[in-house]
Amino acid sequence: MPVHPPLGAPALHAQAAPLPSAAFSIRPACRGDVPAIAALAEQFAQHMRELGDTTPLGLDATALERDGFGPDPAFRGLVAECDAQVVGYLLHHPGYDTDTARRLLFIVDLFVSPSARGLGIGAALVEAARQIAADATAAQLVWTVGRRNTGALQFYKSLGAQSVEALELMCLDV
Numbered sequence: 001m002p003v004h005p006p007l008g009a010p011a012l013h014a015q016a017a018p019l020p021s022a023a024f025s026i027r028p029a030c031r032g033d034v035p036a037i038a039a040l041a042e043q044f045a046q047h048m049r050e051l052g053d054t055t056p057l058g059l060d061a062t063a064l065e066r067d068g069f070g071p072d073p074a075f076r077g078l079v080a081e082c083d084a085q086v087v088g089y090l091l092h093h094p095g096y097d098t099d100t101a102r103r104l105l106f107i108v109d110l111f112v113s114p115s116a117r118g119l120g121i122g123a124a125l126v127e128a129a130r131q132i133a134a135d136a137t138a139a140q141l142v143w144t145v146g147r148r149n150t151g152a153l154q155f156y157k158s159l160g161a162q163s164v165e166a167l168e169l170m171c172l173d174v
Contacts, residue, residue, distance in 0.1 A: 024082040024124070025080070028079075033089075069110030107126075126159060
């Protein structure tokens with residue numbers, strides 16, 4: 001079990017009508033994906049607002065460009081493409097668990113467009129992150145999920161993920 005949960009709230013929820021083609025690919029995010037990721041992040045924020053989250057969205061194109069593709073990236077990303085359009089993304093960064101003395105990979109955001117759900121894209125993004133973690137000798141993927149995001153919780157449990165009930169997420173502004 002992970003000891004230190006990450007910041008962020010990955011999400012997937014109810015399935016919408018699928019895109020015309022079920023073929024998709026997963027690849028590393030690049031600077032050119034910033035507008036598409038920003039648009040999907042806005043959809044994700046809207047979904048979270050519908051669940052009662054009042055946190056203002058800070059992840060816009062400017063923040064993505066600065067923090068993901070600048071000289072000292074705070075995170076890396078993956079995107080899912082279907083019919084030549086970005087329909088999902090996963091953002092991650094490395095971490096470390098001092099209790100187990102092992103590397104971790106924190107997933108800080110995961111979202112798939114409602115029109116692309118049900119195609120296995122979310123699972124493929126998580127699997128790609130799992131491979132990145134394994135290549136970096138990380139022991140686990142860890143992330144947080146909003147308690148009201150029951151669709152995401154069900155999805156992650158279907159992948160074999162487990163809740164860490166013994167921990168409480170703490171934050172302190174600086």
